[in-house]
Amino acid sequence: LAKTTQPISMDSYEGQEVNITCSHNNIATNDYITWYQQFPSQGPRFIIQGYKTKVTNEVASLFIPADRKSSTLSLPRVSLSDTAVYYCLVGPLDMLTFGGGTRLMVKP
């Protein structure tokens, strides 16, 4: 399974765009990139998933360069309620491994 590296923590302010980058140098051909969000004492929740280029949904965008060795989760105009831990996962769709995640703190 591909190892992922992402920042341990990030701070932002309400209304700003937040970009969280994840490195996954040894991503395999059949690996997908998936991001989850977790609030304290709750189970993680799926945010977005992609294989290459750009994916956008109502919550976030995911940018994946051509070499797929990294990916960036973009959260537009964050609010206080976006304060959470964000996990980047790389692997086959049914074999996801959670790393340490990025703890995002959104300040007023």
Next chain:
Amino acid sequence: DSGVTQTPKHLITATGQRVTLRCSPRSGDLSVYWYQQSLDQGLQFLIQYYNGEERAKGNILERFSAQQFPDLHSELNLSSLELGDSALYFCASSGVNEQFFGPGTRLTVL
């Protein structure tokens, strides 16, 4: 609501005891995953079952075991409990491209 249910919500027990955590996956999901999350730690994958068969094993201790029954619900058995086993235990079931997590069982070992 993810559609995944876990019982009990909270469990308090003593060292050396044995407990069973239960998980019911979303309707139609064949895969069940178990994770452990200690305080302020990341999620540790324990084990995965697919349609009753063990499919993948993670950092699961020998004192822990799991099974998936014909109706697809799963149980995680934790025995000879130690203080360090205190954690949130999550169950997830998988759809086409994502895992749906239950609300978790908070285990406290005193």
